[in-house]
Structures are given as C-alpha cells and as structure tokens.
Amino acid sequence: MEQTKSIMIVGVGGQGTLLTSRILGGITTQAGYDVKLSEVHGMAQRGGSVVTFVRYGKEVAEPIVEEGCADVLIAFERLEALRYAHFLKKDGVIIVNDQRIDPMTVVTGAAEYPEQIIENLSKEYQVVAVDAMAEAKKLGNAKVFNTIIIGVAAKRMNFTKEEWLQVIEKTVPPKTVEINKAAFEAGYAGA
Amino acid sequence: MAINRTEYRDTSIGVITSGIPYQYVREALPDASVLKLGLVHPLPRKMIEEFASKVETLYVVEELEPLIEEQVRSWGIKLIGKEIFTIQGEYSANMLRKAILKQEIVTKEPAKVPARPPILCPGCPHRSVFSVLNQLKIHGAGDIGCYTLGAVPPLNVIDTTICMGASISMLHGMEKAKGKEYIKDWVALIGDSTFLHTGVNSLMNMVYNQSSGTVIILDNSTTGMTGHQDHAATGRTLKGDPTFAVDLEELCHALGVQHVKVVNAFDTKLLAETVKEEVARDAVSVIIAQAPCALLKSNVSKVKCVALPEKCKKCGMCLKPGCPAITKQADGTVKIDETMCNGCGLCKTQCKFEAIETVPIA
Structure with missing residues (x-):
C-alpha cells in the first residue's frame, strides 16, 4: 500500500467505538502494517461524543486524523456522522448506523436534532447507511449492532473474511464470540 | 536507543x-x-x-x-x-x-450541530440523588468525580466545584461567611473515593468548628470517573488483594459527627425525607447515599426497564432525571433503549401511571 489510510470511528459513549478501533487495530497490525490508534478516553462510557482514530500504512507518524484527511468515517449514530463529516477527504466514504440518539441538549429542548442527515451527507459524500440495530435485534442481541457495521466496513477493505473473524474472536469478550461473529457475517453479507 | x-x-x-x-x-x-x-x-x-x-x-x-x-x-x-x-x-x-x-490547506467548516456533552450513565446512582435534590430545590457544593456532571441540565444541582475535598470546606466556609440560615438549602456532595482522599479532614474541621452543614457521601463503592480503581473503603488493594475496608459510617462517627444516616441511593422517597430532616438540623450531619456504580462488573443488572405506551400519559416526568436511555417519541410517549438501560428503575419511580415496568433480562 502506497498511502497511509486514515479511518475515524465516531459515536456516542458506550456504543463500542473503542472496541471497534481495537478490532481495526488488530487486523491492520496482524497484516504487518505500521499502525497508530488514538482514542478520546474518559467520556467514553458517559454518553458524550466519542472519536477514535486508526491510521495504518508503511510508516505512520501522526496518531490523529486531521480535518479533510480521513478516508473512511465509521459512525455509530447519525448526528455523530454529521458532526465529524468535515474530517473526510473529498471522495471519502461514510458508513453510518442509521440510528438516532438524542443528546441531552435535545432532550432538554436547548437544541433541535437535525433532520435529513443521511440525505444531506449523501449530496457530498459516498454514504452507506445501515439500520444495524434492526439487524442486530434479528440476531437476538441489540448490542452487536457495532459488529454489523464493522462487517459493512470490512467489505470495503483489503482483508479476508477469515482474517476479520480471527481478530474479532481475539478481541471481543469470550462469551460473546459467537454472536459477534454472526453479526460480522450479517454485515459482511448485506454490505 | x-x-x-x-x-x-x-x-x-x-x-x-x-x-x-x-x-x-x-x-x-x-x-x-x-x-x-x-x-x-x-x-x-x-x-x-x-x-x-x-x-x-x-x-x-x-x-x-x-x-x-x-x-x-x-x-x-x-x-x-x-x-x-x-x-x-x-x-x-x-x-x-x-x-x-507555506502549503495552503483548505478545510471545510464543521456542520452546526447540537452539542453532545457527557452525562451520567444510565443506571448511575448519582442521577437518583441529584433528581431528589433537584426536586427539593437544594443547591450542591460539588467535588471532583463523575458526579460533577450534576452541575449541568437537566439536573442543575451542583453550583461549585474547585478541587478534591472542597465541597465540604466550601459549604463550611459559606456558613461561616453568611450564617446558618444561608446553607439551609445547601448540601456538600462528595464521592466515597474523594471523601477518603481529602474530604475527611474537612469534615473533621466542620465538627470541630461547630458547623451545621449536611454532607452527602455519594458512595458507589469505587472510583468511578478514572476507571474503577479501588480505595480504602472497598476492601481491596489496587492489586486486587483483600485488605482492611474503612467503614464510612464508623469513620464519620469517629470524627465526631453525631448524625450519620445510610440510605439506598435509589430509595428516592426515604432519601428526600432524610435530606429535608438533615438540612434542617442544627448540627453537622452526613448522609451516605449507597448504591454501586452501574458500570462495576460485579453489578450487572438482571432487569431492564420497558415503557408501556398504552399506559403512558405523556407527562414527561420520567424524562426529568435526564437518563440517556429514554427518549421521547414523535407521539409524546417514551421509548427505552434496551442496549443502554441498566435497569436501575429510577424512571419507574418517577412514573405515577405505572407506564414503566422492570422485566427480567432473558
């Protein structure tokens, strides 16, 4: 690979952005790339806006992704996709979980949740929107929606399905390996 | 190298x-x-x-x-x-x-979107305490921990935060400067871990200098904000080995506090009565509001909350404590996100119409 790839994973604290960045870190490291991850900690489980960066290539120095530099934006929630869309390159791809989680500013009436986020983002970027929550419920565990999204993203990256499944097995909590693998397969097949 | x-x-x-x-x-x-x-x-x-x-x-x-x-x-x-x-x-x-x-780098303006500030987790016992204090219109001198988030809407309880242990000293100082009446609608709020770090000396000083303030120790059995470190009252060392556990109630007694009450943080009714009683008291009092952090691995909930739209009167009471797992839908009824809910039942206690129930997790 010539160019360093920059991926951003964004979402609401508690949605599994950190676990996802670890899976992406795992697969890229396993493939022999130089990889840098960085994470916004602290608020990760407290419902705040969370962003993590994954950069991989032959040699990577800077651990963060700058505005206008991301190749892929993986968003676990619509509003968070919109919040970070300006970090994408011109031809960047957004993979977004088509779900709405109201921030407290909206709940208390101090702000309004923007309408038609996916439609508006689609005017400027390549957007892949997936209702991963509905898919996850079909599998019997709503919490694995994030692994479905990883499956969707995986389809657009140069690693084999088996490599992905291996990393997922190593990264997720042991009790949830099977359901996470099923979720990945669902995302990968549907993508 | x-x-x-x-x-x-x-x-x-x-x-x-x-x-x-x-x-x-x-x-x-x-x-x-x-x-x-x-x-x-x-x-x-x-x-x-x-x-x-x-x-x-x-x-x-x-x-x-x-x-x-x-x-x-x-x-x-x-x-x-x-x-x-x-x-x-x-x-x-x-x-x-x-x-x-001298490269020219043009970046796009970020979209104007509503802020998503951090909030207390679903199932957090602090939310229950703040919701009671908010209803009683009590002000809080706050401290350093997750519970500092009690300063922001919709909880709006904490008015001051400086440094670890300052909640107790601030309340004491306010009383010395403005008199006993001034702090009749105030409490100091401090976590168990922070209390053991630098709150003990301030509380001792309050007793020694004949204060009348009320201190609430938000005892969630861990150090929540920084990632669940053990402390002197958890009974485990930082390495996880068993060790002596400080008894917070006994410690307060030893400092000379005569009135120490231990209340389940989710028992909103008893908590409200206790707070009213203690702030009115002409002596130092401590309320230990106990319930473990919702994220502790030893505290995985066996139930979750479910909203029953047919019973919902759309009053919005359950939304008041600001739990992120509950959202209002277009028709005015509420929905509880099953992946986020930790089953604390605070929303259920807010609902007068039995439109929220707790069900066992399959």
Whole structure:
C-alpha cells in the first residue's frame, strides 16, 4: 500500500467505538502494517461524543486524523456522522448506523436534532447507511449492532473474511464470540 | 536507543523537537533532519551546536512556551521558532505544513450541530440523588468525580466545584461567611473515593468548628470517573488483594459527627425525607447515599426497564432525571433503549401511571 489510510470511528459513549478501533487495530497490525490508534478516553462510557482514530500504512507518524484527511468515517449514530463529516477527504466514504440518539441538549429542548442527515451527507459524500440495530435485534442481541457495521466496513477493505473473524474472536469478550461473529457475517453479507 | 538522538536526512531543513510534536514533524517533513530530545533540561549543548552547524535552516518545534527555543537562542544559534508557530494549543502535521512549507490547506467548516456533552450513565446512582435534590430545590457544593456532571441540565444541582475535598470546606466556609440560615438549602456532595482522599479532614474541621452543614457521601463503592480503581473503603488493594475496608459510617462517627444516616441511593422517597430532616438540623450531619456504580462488573443488572405506551400519559416526568436511555417519541410517549438501560428503575419511580415496568433480562 502506497498511502497511509486514515479511518475515524465516531459515536456516542458506550456504543463500542473503542472496541471497534481495537478490532481495526488488530487486523491492520496482524497484516504487518505500521499502525497508530488514538482514542478520546474518559467520556467514553458517559454518553458524550466519542472519536477514535486508526491510521495504518508503511510508516505512520501522526496518531490523529486531521480535518479533510480521513478516508473512511465509521459512525455509530447519525448526528455523530454529521458532526465529524468535515474530517473526510473529498471522495471519502461514510458508513453510518442509521440510528438516532438524542443528546441531552435535545432532550432538554436547548437544541433541535437535525433532520435529513443521511440525505444531506449523501449530496457530498459516498454514504452507506445501515439500520444495524434492526439487524442486530434479528440476531437476538441489540448490542452487536457495532459488529454489523464493522462487517459493512470490512467489505470495503483489503482483508479476508477469515482474517476479520480471527481478530474479532481475539478481541471481543469470550462469551460473546459467537454472536459477534454472526453479526460480522450479517454485515459482511448485506454490505 | 539514546535519550537524545539525531536523525540525519536531507540537511536543508533541521528540526529540534521533543515529545508528540516529533510525530507531527515526521509526518509533515519526512525528509527533514531531526534532533529528537528525550530530556529537555538540561539540554545537550554540544549535540545541539553540532546539529545546528550541519543543517541549513533550523527550526525548533515545541508546543506552548518556547522553553527549548530560548535556551538554544541564548547560545547564539540562529533558528526559527515562535515567530511562525503558535504558543497556544496542540500542534499537528497540517499546522507544520502551513507554517514551514507555506502549503495552503483548505478545510471545510464543521456542520452546526447540537452539542453532545457527557452525562451520567444510565443506571448511575448519582442521577437518583441529584433528581431528589433537584426536586427539593437544594443547591450542591460539588467535588471532583463523575458526579460533577450534576452541575449541568437537566439536573442543575451542583453550583461549585474547585478541587478534591472542597465541597465540604466550601459549604463550611459559606456558613461561616453568611450564617446558618444561608446553607439551609445547601448540601456538600462528595464521592466515597474523594471523601477518603481529602474530604475527611474537612469534615473533621466542620465538627470541630461547630458547623451545621449536611454532607452527602455519594458512595458507589469505587472510583468511578478514572476507571474503577479501588480505595480504602472497598476492601481491596489496587492489586486486587483483600485488605482492611474503612467503614464510612464508623469513620464519620469517629470524627465526631453525631448524625450519620445510610440510605439506598435509589430509595428516592426515604432519601428526600432524610435530606429535608438533615438540612434542617442544627448540627453537622452526613448522609451516605449507597448504591454501586452501574458500570462495576460485579453489578450487572438482571432487569431492564420497558415503557408501556398504552399506559403512558405523556407527562414527561420520567424524562426529568435526564437518563440517556429514554427518549421521547414523535407521539409524546417514551421509548427505552434496551442496549443502554441498566435497569436501575429510577424512571419507574418517577412514573405515577405505572407506564414503566422492570422485566427480567432473558
């Protein structure tokens, strides 16, 4: 690979952005790339806006992704996709979980949740929107929606399905390996 | 690897740097020669003089104040530094590309979107305490921990936060400055971990100096904010070995507090009665509001809350404590996100119409 790839994973604290960045870190490291991850900690489980960066290539120095530099934006929630869309390159791809989680500013009436986020983002970027929550419920565990999204993203990256499944097995909590693998397969097949 | 090291590449640009800016330099100027300092004081003068003599243009790239730059300049070495780099904020590769390579980098304006500030987790026992205090219109002198989030809407309880232990001292100070009546609608709020860190001495001082304030210890059996470290009252060392556990109630008694009440943080009715009683009391009192942190692995809920739209009167009472798992839908009824709910049941206690029930998790 010539160019360093920059991926951003964004979402609401508690949605599994950190676990996802670890899976992406795992697969890229396993493939022999130089990889840098960085994470916004602290608020990760407290419902705040969370962003993590994954950069991989032959040699990577800077651990963060700058505005206008991301190749892929993986968003676990619509509003968070919109919040970070300006970090994408011109031809960047957004993979977004088509779900709405109201921030407290909206709940208390101090702000309004923007309408038609996916439609508006689609005017400027390549957007892949997936209702991963509905898919996850079909599998019997709503919490694995994030692994479905990883499956969707995986389809657009140069690693084999088996490599992905291996990393997922190593990264997720042991009790949830099977359901996470099923979720990945669902995302990968549907993508 | 040497603590301070030089990396000679193209010598038309040489950069002295240290720490994270080194990564930005490598990203923006991969061909430049670099002197990477592992130790910025004392500076390796000979090494720097040699490096400076070998490169054509020398830059010092350091965030914030020109610590390295000023010292190197004082030795008569010519360099470029803060005249082109800011003394504020974090640096980045793009910032160096603009400043050193004069590259024009156009970025898009971020979309104007509602902020998503951090909030207390679903199932957090602090939310229950704040919701009671909010209903009683009680002010809180706050402290350092997750519960500092009780300052923001919709909870709006905490009015002051300075440093660890200051909640108790602030309340005490307010009373000394403004009199007993002034703090009749105030409490000090401090977590169990913070209390053991620097609250004990302040509480002792309150008793000694005949205060009448009420202190609520938010006892969630851990150090929540920084990631579940054990503390002197958990019965485990930081390595997880069993050890002596301080009994908070006994400790307060030992400091001379006569009135110590232990209440389940989720028993909103009893908590409200206790708070009313204790703030009215003409003596120091402590309420220990107990319930474990919702994220403790030993505290996985066996139930979750479910909203029953057919019974919902759309009054919005359940939304008042600001639990992120509950959202109002277009028709005015509420929905509880099953992946987020930790089953604490605070929303259920707010509902007068039995439109929320707890069900076992399959």
